[in-house]
Amino acid sequence: GADGREVVEEFSGTYIDPTTGDMEAYFNFDPDEYIGHVHPDIEFDEELRKIEFPRAANEIKEALKSGKINEKQAEERLLRLQKRLDTVEDDLSELGVDWQPSWSSKTNYDIPIEGEPASYNDGNFKPKDKDFDYELYWSFDKSLNLPAHQFRKLGVTTKLNSDHKFGYPVSVSMTPAFWDDDQLLLKSQLKCLSDQTVDYFDVWMFDSHYEKRKDIVPELADRYSLDIKHVPYIPAIHISKKHDCSIFNAAFVYSPSPMNVRLSCWRFVTPTFIETIMSAPRGVNVDFYFLNVGPDYGETTKGLVESNHKRVFDFDREEIDWSFIPERSASLPDGSKILELPNSLGNWPEEFDTDSEIMDAHHGMCGNIAWNREQWIYDLNGTNEVITNASHWEDMDFGNRARLAGHRIIRRTRQMYRLHHMYGSYQHRSNVETDYPYIFNCSRCDWTYNEDFDKMALKLIERRDLGEIEFFEDCVAWVCKHCLLSGPIIKDTGEHPIVQYFNDVEEYNGARSPVIKKYKIGRNLPVLVEKIDKEITLQGKFDVFNDSWENEYYYGGLQL
Known part of the structure; x- marks a missing residue:
């Protein structure tokens, strides 16, 4: 139609919008959601820009005048429209649009877009709904037989399977760093996913052991x-x-799904895990409580060797024993502990x-999260890629920034459990060497960065004054000029250093993770x-992603 939308099918009085690929249109199509909508796949030549964008902008203006939408909604839609224009280096004012919010010329994207992306559920979700024809709305990539990407510096050639469907309501992101020859830990996690009450999801496995697993995973998928x-x-x-x-940014970048959930190593989920995500209110994210199974208080209080947690899983089978999953916390109101299994x-x-009820996001989330892609990418610029090269504060930093952005969450229990385990000593906390090791930092950074906060602040000042590191106050970060390790600026102010860091982020940096273009650290997601x-094959996405580390374009471009 004239608004760039083509309704192609009707089911039970509700509509699918194939231009957006979201399920909200299926459950409850609302034409007002498409005021000022522009087809996301339009190639914007000059003539079309002169027609399509002024039409969409003035449609927003008329809807505001008529009371169909309020001023905040109008600003949000103009914001979305301006984002589309920035990709063609154009501006609404140059196209004769006669009404804009006062900030539009600055393209301020820190304002959250309420309800974006459109949710996949308004309470009418039906598990295993066989009437929903996914193949009609999510395209399949029919292998374009693209050449394998050459990593010249690493001497690696990788050819990826491109026969994939993209665009599920939910994507599950896995980063399987732990290695066992029989893949029992991975199998136990995949078994949990195969038992879900709904199957409207895909799995993105970003593997630091890809070369060792590349022939195994297709068999496991089948x-x-x-x-x-x-x-x-x-x-x-x-x-x-x-x-x-x-x-942790990889899945949100690769997958077009509107919601993405992290499933790290040693996590096991119940059959209603995906259904719980899909049942979340519109625009609200899900934080799964950090339910750590083990060690056993019955053992620790007696000074015994910690072993009972291994009854859940101990590399002797492909499934976990749910009978040893606790039904509640071992902590009692009087401060004592339950000492009997499970x-x-x-x-x-x-x-x-x-x-929990709906609440504000906060730094107490522990990374077991399902998050809206649009909020992750555009409001927050994802996980902080600058300070987390040195500090493993990823979850606290992310939660603090999500709070600053006004993101909302619900917290859910008895859906995901983390089994007590020991960390490995290799990259990504792996227990064996990964395919592609990190570049390690210099000895001076080892001297500086030992998590001794009281001394670290003074060490950073000393190294800055010696010209060894550079401070980026607006990013609340420092970079070593020798090895390019980057981390958070720690100050000795009398407050806890992390609290001081949070305060500085709020004052100097804001909700979006920083970009340090000078050293190409912290991409502009x-x-x-x-x-x-725009890439329609997995190979194409892979090539773009890996080019982004050192390509200056991804540290500038669309300025947010």
Whole structure:
């Protein structure tokens, strides 16, 4: 139609909008959602820009005048429209649009877009709804037989399977760093996913052991009837790292799904895990409580060797034993602990036994999260790729920025459990060497960065004054000029250093994760997403993603 929307099918009085690929249109199509809508796949030549964008902008203006939408909604739609224009280096004012919010010329994208992306559920969700024809709305990539990407610096050639369907309501992101020869841990996690009450999801596996697993994962995908996109994860090699939390951005960049949930190693989920995500209110994210199974209080209080948690899983089978999953926290109101199995394994606070109401995001989230892609990319610029090269504060930093952005969450219990385990000593906390190791930092950074906050502040000042590191106050970050390790600026102010860091982020940096263009640290994710969403094969996405580490374009471009 004239608004760039083509309704192609009707089911039970509700509509699908194939231009957006979201399920909200299926459950409850609302024409007002498309006021000022522009087809996302239009190639904007000059003539079409002169017609389509003024039409959409003036449609927003008329809807505001008529009372169909309020001023905040009008600003949000103009914001979305301006984002589309920025990709063609144009501006609404140059196209004769006679009404804009006062900030539009600055393109301020820190304002959250309420209800974006359109949710996939308004309470009418039907598990295993066989009337919904996904193949009609989500396209399949029919292998374009693209050449394999050459990593010249690493001497690696990788050819990825491109026979994949893109665009489910939910994507599950896995980063399987732990290695066992029989893949029992991975199998136990995939078995949990295969038992879900709904199957409207895919799995993105960003694998630091890809070369060792590349022939195994396709067999597992067939065995568990899962759509698994198996992708090698290759970190940035032009900078040094102690940690690499950038990996958590990969799924949100690669997958076009409106919601993405992280499933890290040693996590096991119940059959209603995906259904719980899809039942979240519109625009609200899901934080799964950090339910740590083990160690057993019955053992620790007696000084015994910690072993009972291994009854859940101990590499002797492909499934976990749910009979040893605690039904509640081991903590009692009087401060004592339950000492009998299985509840003696419930190593989490008692308040984690109760689902929350809708609440503000905060730094107490522990990374077991399902998040809206648009909020992750455009409001927050994802996980902080600057400070987390040295500090493993990824979850706290993200939660603090989500709070600043006004993001909302619900907290859910008894859906995801984390089994007590020991970390490995290799990259990504792996127990064996990964395919592509980090570039390690210099000895001076080792001297500086030892998590001794009282001394670290003074060490940073000393190194700055010696010209060894550079401070970026507006990013609340420093960069070593020798090895390019980057981390948070720590100050000795009398407050806890992390609290002081949060305060400085709010004052100097804001909700969006920083970009340090000078050293190419901290990519501008909206720029990357604009590019990668145009790729229709997994190989194409892979090539763009890995080019982004050192390509200056992804540290500038669309300025947010």
